[in-house]
Amino acid sequence: MPSSVNPSVRPSLERTNALRKLVAAIMESLQGGDDEPHALPGFPYFSVPSPLAVLDAPPTLSPDDNQHGALAALQQACNSLQQLPPLLAPDQLAAAATVAPPSMILPPMVDWSSLLQQAGLMVGSPPVPGLHQQAAAVQQLDQSGENDCGEAAGSSGGGGTGKEKARISGAGRSSSSGRKKVSRPRFAFQTRSANDILDDGYRWRKYGQKAVKNSAHPRSYYRCTHHTCNVKKQVQRLAKDTSIVVTTYEGVHNHPCEKLMEALNPILKQLQFLSQF
DNA sequence: CGGGTTTGACCAGCGC
DNA sequence: GCGCTGGTCAAACCCG
Numbered sequence: 001m002p003s004s005v006n007p008s009v010r011p012s013l014e015r016t017n018a019l020r021k022l023v024a025a026i027m028e029s030l031q032g033g034d035d036e037p038h039a040l041p042g043f044p045y046f047s048v049p050s051p052l053a054v055l056d057a058p059p060t061l062s063p064d065d066n067q068h069g070a071l072a073a074l075q076q077a078c079n080s081l082q083q084l085p086p087l088l089a090p091d092q093l094a095a096a097a098t099v100a101p102p103s104m105i106l107p108p109m110v111d112w113s114s115l116l117q118q119a120g121l122m123v124g125s126p127p128v129p130g131l132h133q134q135a136a137a138v139q140q141l142d143q144s145g146e147n148d149c150g151e152a153a154g155s156s157g158g159g160g161t162g163k164e165k166a167r168i169s170g171a172g173r174s175s176s177s178g179r180k181k182v183s184r185p186r187f188a189f190q191t192r193s194a195n196d197i198l199d200d201g202y203r204w205r206k207y208g209q210k211a212v213k214n215s216a217h218p219r220s221y222y223r224c225t226h227h228t229c230n231v232k233k234q235v236q237r238l239a240k241d242t243s244i245v246v247t248t249y250e251g252v253h254n255h256p257c258e259k260l261m262e263a264l265n266p267i268l269k270q271l272q273f274l275s276q277f
Numbered sequence: 278c279g280g281g282t283t284t285g286a287c288c289a290g291c292g293c
Numbered sequence: 294g295c296g297c298t299g300g301t302c303a304a305a306c307c308c309g
Contacts, residue, residue, distance in 0.1 A: 207301070207302075207303095208301060210298085210299065210301095212298095212299090213298070213299090221301075232300095
Protein backbone atom coordinates (compact mmCIF):
# COMPACT_ATOMS: atom_id res chain seq x y z
CA MET A 1 0.00 0.00 0.00
CA PRO A 2 1.38 3.35 -0.97
CA SER A 3 2.24 5.40 2.04
CA SER A 4 1.45 8.66 0.25
CA VAL A 5 -2.28 8.00 0.17
CA ASN A 6 -4.34 10.41 2.20
CA PRO A 7 -5.39 8.50 5.34
CA SER A 8 -8.70 10.32 5.41
CA VAL A 9 -9.85 8.54 2.27
CA ARG A 10 -8.41 5.20 3.18
CA PRO A 11 -11.28 2.74 2.99
CA SER A 12 -12.01 -0.03 5.39
CA LEU A 13 -10.89 -3.53 4.62
CA GLU A 14 -14.50 -4.54 5.06
CA ARG A 15 -15.61 -2.31 2.25
CA THR A 16 -12.80 -3.34 -0.01
CA ASN A 17 -13.63 -6.97 0.42
CA ALA A 18 -17.32 -6.34 -0.08
CA LEU A 19 -16.64 -4.58 -3.36
CA ARG A 20 -14.29 -7.29 -4.48
CA LYS A 21 -16.91 -9.89 -3.67
CA LEU A 22 -19.53 -7.99 -5.62
CA VAL A 23 -17.40 -7.62 -8.71
CA ALA A 24 -16.30 -11.23 -8.44
CA ALA A 25 -19.93 -12.29 -8.28
CA ILE A 26 -20.74 -10.17 -11.30
CA MET A 27 -17.84 -11.56 -13.28
CA GLU A 28 -18.61 -15.11 -12.26
CA SER A 29 -22.17 -14.67 -13.30
CA LEU A 30 -21.18 -13.13 -16.59
CA GLN A 31 -18.83 -15.96 -17.34
CA GLY A 32 -21.25 -18.64 -16.23
CA GLY A 33 -19.78 -22.04 -15.72
CA ASP A 34 -21.85 -23.33 -12.88
CA ASP A 35 -25.26 -24.88 -12.69
CA GLU A 36 -26.70 -21.84 -11.03
CA PRO A 37 -25.75 -19.02 -13.30
CA HIS A 38 -28.22 -16.53 -11.96
CA ALA A 39 -26.17 -15.05 -9.22
CA LEU A 40 -27.90 -11.78 -9.93
CA PRO A 41 -31.45 -12.83 -10.69
CA GLY A 42 -33.47 -10.56 -12.88
CA PHE A 43 -30.46 -9.27 -14.75
CA PRO A 44 -31.38 -10.17 -18.30
CA TYR A 45 -27.87 -9.84 -19.68
CA PHE A 46 -27.18 -13.21 -18.20
CA SER A 47 -30.36 -14.46 -16.70
CA VAL A 48 -32.44 -15.38 -19.71
CA PRO A 49 -33.20 -18.97 -18.84
CA SER A 50 -32.73 -21.63 -21.42
CA PRO A 51 -33.18 -19.82 -24.71
CA LEU A 52 -33.82 -22.43 -27.31
CA ALA A 53 -31.07 -23.80 -29.40
CA VAL A 54 -33.40 -24.82 -32.15
CA LEU A 55 -35.79 -22.24 -33.40
CA ASP A 56 -38.75 -24.54 -33.73
CA ALA A 57 -38.16 -26.43 -30.52
CA PRO A 58 -40.98 -26.36 -27.98
CA PRO A 59 -40.85 -23.31 -25.75
CA THR A 60 -39.40 -23.78 -22.32
CA LEU A 61 -39.05 -20.21 -21.25
CA SER A 62 -40.63 -18.67 -18.24
CA PRO A 63 -43.11 -15.87 -18.84
CA ASP A 64 -41.89 -12.37 -19.45
CA ASP A 65 -38.24 -13.10 -19.18
CA ASN A 66 -37.32 -9.68 -20.32
CA GLN A 67 -39.64 -7.82 -18.06
CA HIS A 68 -37.05 -7.48 -15.38
CA GLY A 69 -35.34 -4.17 -15.04
CA ALA A 70 -32.04 -4.50 -16.76
CA LEU A 71 -29.96 -3.19 -13.98
CA ALA A 72 -32.24 -3.70 -11.04
CA ALA A 73 -30.33 -6.56 -9.57
CA LEU A 74 -27.03 -4.86 -9.99
CA GLN A 75 -28.35 -1.72 -8.38
CA GLN A 76 -29.80 -3.83 -5.63
CA ALA A 77 -26.43 -5.36 -5.04
CA CYS A 78 -24.92 -1.91 -4.96
CA ASN A 79 -27.54 -0.76 -2.51
CA SER A 80 -26.63 -3.54 -0.17
CA LEU A 81 -23.27 -1.91 0.08
CA GLN A 82 -24.92 1.11 1.59
CA GLN A 83 -24.83 -0.64 4.92
CA LEU A 84 -21.12 -0.17 4.66
CA PRO A 85 -19.37 3.19 4.62
CA PRO A 86 -20.58 5.16 1.58
CA LEU A 87 -18.85 5.14 -1.76
CA LEU A 88 -16.04 7.60 -2.06
CA ALA A 89 -17.32 10.76 -3.65
CA PRO A 90 -15.62 11.89 -6.86
CA ASP A 91 -13.97 14.79 -5.05
CA GLN A 92 -12.61 12.38 -2.48
CA LEU A 93 -11.14 10.33 -5.25
CA ALA A 94 -9.74 13.51 -6.72
CA ALA A 95 -8.35 14.47 -3.34
CA ALA A 96 -6.71 11.12 -3.06
CA ALA A 97 -5.32 11.58 -6.50
CA THR A 98 -3.65 14.79 -5.46
CA VAL A 99 -1.90 12.97 -2.65
CA ALA A 100 -0.91 9.88 -4.50
CA PRO A 101 0.46 9.94 -8.02
CA PRO A 102 -2.15 9.07 -10.64
CA SER A 103 -0.35 5.87 -11.39
CA MET A 104 -1.01 4.78 -7.85
CA ILE A 105 -4.61 5.88 -7.83
CA LEU A 106 -5.32 3.78 -10.88
CA PRO A 107 -2.78 1.02 -10.61
CA PRO A 108 -2.55 -1.50 -13.41
CA MET A 109 -3.37 -4.26 -11.00
CA VAL A 110 -6.76 -4.86 -12.51
CA ASP A 111 -7.03 -4.85 -16.27
CA TRP A 112 -10.72 -4.13 -16.51
CA SER A 113 -10.94 -3.87 -20.24
CA SER A 114 -9.49 -7.31 -20.77
CA LEU A 115 -11.47 -8.68 -17.88
CA LEU A 116 -14.69 -7.33 -19.28
CA GLN A 117 -13.69 -8.46 -22.71
CA GLN A 118 -13.16 -11.95 -21.39
CA ALA A 119 -16.51 -11.75 -19.73
CA GLY A 120 -18.10 -11.02 -23.06
CA LEU A 121 -18.99 -7.43 -22.47
CA MET A 122 -17.03 -6.27 -25.43
CA VAL A 123 -16.08 -7.68 -28.78
CA GLY A 124 -16.61 -11.33 -29.31
CA SER A 125 -19.84 -12.56 -27.91
CA PRO A 126 -23.54 -12.18 -28.44
CA PRO A 127 -25.27 -9.81 -26.11
CA VAL A 128 -27.44 -11.91 -23.92
CA PRO A 129 -27.27 -15.65 -23.70
CA GLY A 130 -23.78 -15.93 -25.05
CA LEU A 131 -22.60 -14.60 -21.75
CA HIS A 132 -23.33 -18.01 -20.38
CA GLN A 133 -21.21 -20.83 -21.39
CA GLN A 134 -24.36 -22.79 -21.90
CA ALA A 135 -23.76 -23.47 -25.53
CA ALA A 136 -27.28 -24.61 -26.07
CA ALA A 137 -28.53 -21.25 -25.00
CA VAL A 138 -27.73 -19.76 -28.34
CA GLN A 139 -27.97 -20.95 -31.83
CA GLN A 140 -25.06 -19.71 -33.81
CA LEU A 141 -26.61 -19.57 -37.21
CA ASP A 142 -23.52 -18.75 -39.13
CA GLN A 143 -20.00 -18.21 -38.03
CA SER A 144 -18.30 -18.48 -41.32
CA GLY A 145 -18.10 -14.74 -41.55
CA GLU A 146 -15.34 -12.72 -40.03
CA ASN A 147 -15.80 -10.01 -37.49
CA ASP A 148 -16.36 -7.09 -39.75
CA CYS A 149 -18.11 -4.89 -37.31
CA GLY A 150 -15.87 -2.05 -38.15
CA GLU A 151 -16.82 -2.04 -41.75
CA ALA A 152 -18.19 1.18 -43.10
CA ALA A 153 -21.86 0.95 -42.45
CA GLY A 154 -23.89 1.46 -45.57
CA SER A 155 -21.05 3.34 -47.19
CA SER A 156 -23.50 5.15 -49.35
CA GLY A 157 -22.07 8.52 -48.73
CA GLY A 158 -22.65 10.05 -52.10
CA GLY A 159 -25.02 12.57 -53.51
CA GLY A 160 -27.71 11.95 -56.04
CA THR A 161 -31.40 11.42 -55.84
CA GLY A 162 -33.01 9.04 -53.44
CA LYS A 163 -33.49 6.50 -56.15
CA GLU A 164 -29.89 6.83 -57.27
CA LYS A 165 -28.73 6.46 -53.70
CA ALA A 166 -30.89 3.44 -53.27
CA ARG A 167 -29.44 1.95 -56.40
CA ILE A 168 -25.87 2.75 -55.42
CA SER A 169 -26.21 1.56 -51.88
CA GLY A 170 -28.14 -1.41 -53.06
CA ALA A 171 -25.28 -2.40 -55.26
CA GLY A 172 -22.72 -1.79 -52.56
CA ARG A 173 -24.77 -3.64 -50.03
CA SER A 174 -24.32 -6.97 -51.66
CA SER A 175 -21.83 -8.59 -53.89
CA SER A 176 -20.39 -6.24 -56.40
CA SER A 177 -19.01 -8.35 -59.22
CA GLY A 178 -20.87 -11.48 -58.34
CA ARG A 179 -18.99 -12.34 -55.15
CA LYS A 180 -21.04 -14.11 -52.56
CA LYS A 181 -22.46 -12.06 -49.79
CA VAL A 182 -20.08 -11.97 -46.84
CA SER A 183 -21.86 -13.61 -43.98
CA ARG A 184 -21.35 -12.49 -40.44
CA PRO A 185 -21.74 -14.32 -37.15
CA ARG A 186 -25.40 -14.64 -36.34
CA PHE A 187 -27.02 -15.69 -33.12
CA ALA A 188 -30.68 -16.36 -32.61
CA PHE A 189 -32.59 -17.05 -29.46
CA GLN A 190 -36.16 -17.06 -28.33
CA THR A 191 -37.84 -15.40 -25.42
CA ARG A 192 -41.37 -15.73 -24.25
CA SER A 193 -42.51 -12.21 -23.64
CA ALA A 194 -45.25 -9.74 -24.26
CA ASN A 195 -42.62 -7.25 -25.31
CA ASP A 196 -40.92 -7.48 -28.66
CA ILE A 197 -37.93 -5.52 -27.55
CA LEU A 198 -35.44 -7.15 -25.23
CA ASP A 199 -33.52 -4.73 -23.11
CA ASP A 200 -30.06 -6.07 -23.82
CA GLY A 201 -28.30 -2.95 -22.68
CA TYR A 202 -27.44 -1.67 -26.12
CA ARG A 203 -29.17 1.09 -28.01
CA TRP A 204 -30.88 0.21 -31.25
CA ARG A 205 -32.39 2.19 -34.09
CA LYS A 206 -35.11 0.63 -36.13
CA TYR A 207 -34.44 0.91 -39.83
CA GLY A 208 -37.06 -1.30 -41.36
CA GLN A 209 -40.01 -3.55 -40.96
CA LYS A 210 -41.29 -6.23 -43.26
CA ALA A 211 -44.30 -8.42 -43.39
CA VAL A 212 -43.20 -12.02 -43.11
CA LYS A 213 -44.69 -14.76 -45.19
CA ASN A 214 -46.96 -17.10 -43.24
CA SER A 215 -46.84 -14.89 -40.22
CA ALA A 216 -49.27 -12.33 -38.92
CA HIS A 217 -46.47 -10.46 -37.22
CA PRO A 218 -43.94 -8.36 -39.09
CA ARG A 219 -40.19 -8.64 -38.74
CA SER A 220 -38.40 -5.57 -37.46
CA TYR A 221 -34.86 -4.60 -38.33
CA TYR A 222 -32.61 -2.80 -35.90
CA ARG A 223 -29.09 -1.41 -36.05
CA CYS A 224 -26.85 -0.56 -33.12
CA THR A 225 -26.75 3.22 -32.74
CA HIS A 226 -23.09 3.27 -31.75
CA HIS A 227 -21.22 5.17 -34.48
CA THR A 228 -18.55 2.59 -35.13
CA CYS A 229 -20.69 -0.47 -34.55
CA ASN A 230 -22.50 -2.22 -37.35
CA VAL A 231 -24.33 -4.88 -35.39
CA LYS A 232 -27.86 -5.58 -36.51
CA LYS A 233 -30.69 -7.52 -35.06
CA GLN A 234 -34.00 -8.79 -36.30
CA VAL A 235 -37.00 -9.26 -34.10
CA GLN A 236 -40.09 -11.22 -34.97
CA ARG A 237 -42.68 -13.34 -33.33
CA LEU A 238 -42.87 -17.03 -33.90
CA ALA A 239 -45.70 -17.88 -36.28
CA LYS A 240 -46.48 -21.06 -34.38
CA ASP A 241 -46.50 -19.43 -30.98
CA THR A 242 -46.87 -15.68 -31.07
CA SER A 243 -45.99 -15.38 -27.41
CA ILE A 244 -42.41 -16.15 -28.35
CA VAL A 245 -40.10 -13.49 -29.67
CA VAL A 246 -37.25 -14.58 -31.91
CA THR A 247 -34.29 -12.24 -31.80
CA THR A 248 -31.45 -12.67 -34.26
CA TYR A 249 -28.20 -10.80 -33.75
CA GLU A 250 -25.80 -10.30 -36.62
CA GLY A 251 -22.23 -9.33 -35.89
CA VAL A 252 -20.62 -8.51 -32.60
CA HIS A 253 -20.42 -5.20 -30.82
CA ASN A 254 -17.07 -3.45 -30.93
CA HIS A 255 -17.88 -1.43 -27.84
CA PRO A 256 -18.95 -2.21 -24.31
CA CYS A 257 -22.55 -2.38 -23.29
CA GLU A 258 -23.35 1.18 -22.34
CA LYS A 259 -25.92 0.51 -19.67
CA LEU A 260 -23.86 -2.14 -18.02
CA MET A 261 -20.71 -0.08 -18.06
CA GLU A 262 -22.69 2.85 -16.72
CA ALA A 263 -23.78 0.75 -13.79
CA LEU A 264 -20.43 -0.91 -13.26
CA ASN A 265 -18.32 2.20 -13.59
CA PRO A 266 -18.72 3.50 -10.03
CA ILE A 267 -17.89 0.08 -8.67
CA LEU A 268 -14.93 -0.40 -10.94
CA LYS A 269 -13.56 3.01 -10.12
CA GLN A 270 -13.87 2.30 -6.45
CA LEU A 271 -12.23 -1.05 -6.79
CA GLN A 272 -9.41 0.30 -8.88
CA PHE A 273 -8.81 2.85 -6.21
CA LEU A 274 -9.09 0.31 -3.44
CA SER A 275 -6.85 -2.20 -5.12
CA GLN A 276 -3.86 -0.13 -4.15
CA PHE A 277 -4.39 -0.92 -0.48
C1' DC B 278 -33.89 20.45 -33.25
C1' DG B 279 -31.99 15.96 -32.85
C1' DG B 280 -32.89 11.29 -32.60
C1' DG B 281 -35.96 7.55 -33.38
C1' DT B 282 -39.93 5.35 -36.06
C1' DT B 283 -42.85 4.48 -40.04
C1' DT B 284 -43.44 3.13 -44.54
C1' DG B 285 -43.20 2.87 -49.52
C1' DA B 286 -39.77 1.98 -52.85
C1' DC B 287 -35.79 -0.24 -54.48
C1' DC B 288 -32.51 -4.01 -55.11
C1' DA B 289 -30.42 -8.72 -55.03
C1' DG B 290 -30.95 -13.51 -54.64
C1' DC B 291 -33.36 -17.50 -55.59
C1' DG B 292 -36.52 -20.82 -57.60
C1' DC B 293 -39.23 -21.98 -61.43
C1' DG C 294 -36.92 -13.81 -67.82
C1' DC C 295 -40.27 -13.39 -64.27
C1' DG C 296 -42.20 -13.27 -59.83
C1' DC C 297 -41.53 -13.74 -55.00
C1' DT C 298 -39.14 -12.73 -50.80
C1' DG C 299 -35.92 -10.68 -47.66
C1' DG C 300 -33.03 -6.79 -46.62
C1' DT C 301 -32.14 -1.95 -46.89
C1' DC C 302 -32.75 2.92 -47.85
C1' DA C 303 -34.46 7.39 -47.01
C1' DA C 304 -38.16 10.87 -46.92
C1' DA C 305 -41.69 11.99 -44.00
C1' DC C 306 -43.26 11.96 -39.66
C1' DC C 307 -43.28 11.85 -34.55
C1' DC C 308 -41.75 13.01 -30.02
C1' DG C 309 -39.31 14.81 -26.06
